[in-house]
Amino acid sequence: xxxxxxxxxxxxxxxxxxxxxxxxxxxxxxxxxxxxxxxxxxxxxxxxxxxxxxxxxxxxxxxxxxxxxxxxxxxxxxxxxxxxxxxxxxxxxxxxxxxxxxxxxxxxxxxxxxxxxxxxxxxxxxxxxxxxxxxxxxxxxxxxxxxxxxxxxxxxxxxxxxxxxxxxxxxxxxxxxxxxxxxxxxxxxxxxxxxxxxxxxx
Numbered sequence: 179x180x181x182x183x184x185x186x187x188x189x190x191x192x193x194x195x196x197x198x199x200x201x202x203x204x205x206x207x208x209x210x211x212x213x214x215x216x217x218x219x220x221x222x223x224x225x226x227x228x229x230x231x232x233x234x235x236x237x238x239x240x241x242x243x244x245x246x247x248x249x250x251x252x253x254x255x256x257x258x259x260x261x262x263x264x265x266x267x268x269x270x271x272x273x274x275x276x277x278x279x280x281x282x283x284x285x286x287x288x289x290x291x292x293x294x295x296x297x298x299x300x301x302x303x304x305x306x307x308x309x310x311x312x313x314x315x316x317x318x319x320x321x322x323x324x325x326x327x328x329x330x331x332x333x334x335x336x337x338x339x340x341x342x343x344x345x346x347x348x349x350x351x352x353x354x355x356x357x358x359x360x361x362x363x364x365x366x367x368x369x370x371x372x373x374x375x376x377x378x379x380x
Contacts, residue, residue, distance in 0.1 A: 182232035182239075194240070198264075201233045205268065230265040230281055237264070238289060266297050275301050292321035296328045303335075311335060 183190050186200040208226045213219040269278035279301050285294060299314030315332040322328060 180228070180232075182235040185228055185232035186236070197233070197236055201229065201265070204229045205265070210274075227280075233265055234263065234281065234285075263293055263297055270297065270300050270304065273304060275304050292318045292325065292328065295321065296325075296331065299331060303331075308335065308338065312339065 183192070186197060186204065188197055188200045192200075205226065208222045208229060210219065210223055210226065213222040216222075263281070266278045266281050269275070269281070278297070282294060282298055282301070295314045296318040299311045299318060302308075302311040302314060312332070312335045315328060315335055318328040319325070319332050
């Protein structure tokens with residue numbers, strides 16, 4: 179691969195913010211949405227791939243240089259802009275799941291951090307694969323239990339699983355609005371029986 183700094187058009191002494199700005203500018207320029215039905219679409223897609231790979235490679239180089247090998251330290255902003263998988267997050271936000279997974283799947287085993295598992299979970303969630311998403315989120319939380327973003331995703335999946343699989347036998351303590359059709363039918367039947375008893379003088 180070419181020098182990643184040259185791909186982004188920055189020097190190796192550029193600040194993190196300058197690198198981020200260069201990436202965003204190029205990503206905006208070469209984004210596939212700008213080349214729909216254009217003969218240049220394939221070239222733009224290849225260029226976008228190079229930009230993403232360069233940005234990820236620079237982030238990995240700099241993290242190693244700072245000695246921040248403990249991935250998933252929780253130093254992420256709300257939009258994940260300081261993430262080593264920033265480009266993946268952008269793809270997921272735009273629902274470009276194939277592109278996001280292409281980058282994730284090409285990551286070496288040593289770079290498959292808590293964030294990697296979280297983002298794989300987000301891809302699975304967007305595809306409607308809830309069991310896989312739950313598994314990935316669980317792994318992310320086990321690797322970095324203090325990260326609120328990963329914990330929120332796992333809690334969301336747990337709530338969905340409880341709703342989908344709890345059925346009418348699940349007791350919803352303190353939440354009277356969570357009744358099912360079966361609960362309603364059972365209540366009506368009981369009320370009907372009571373009315374029959376009253377009429378019969380029981």
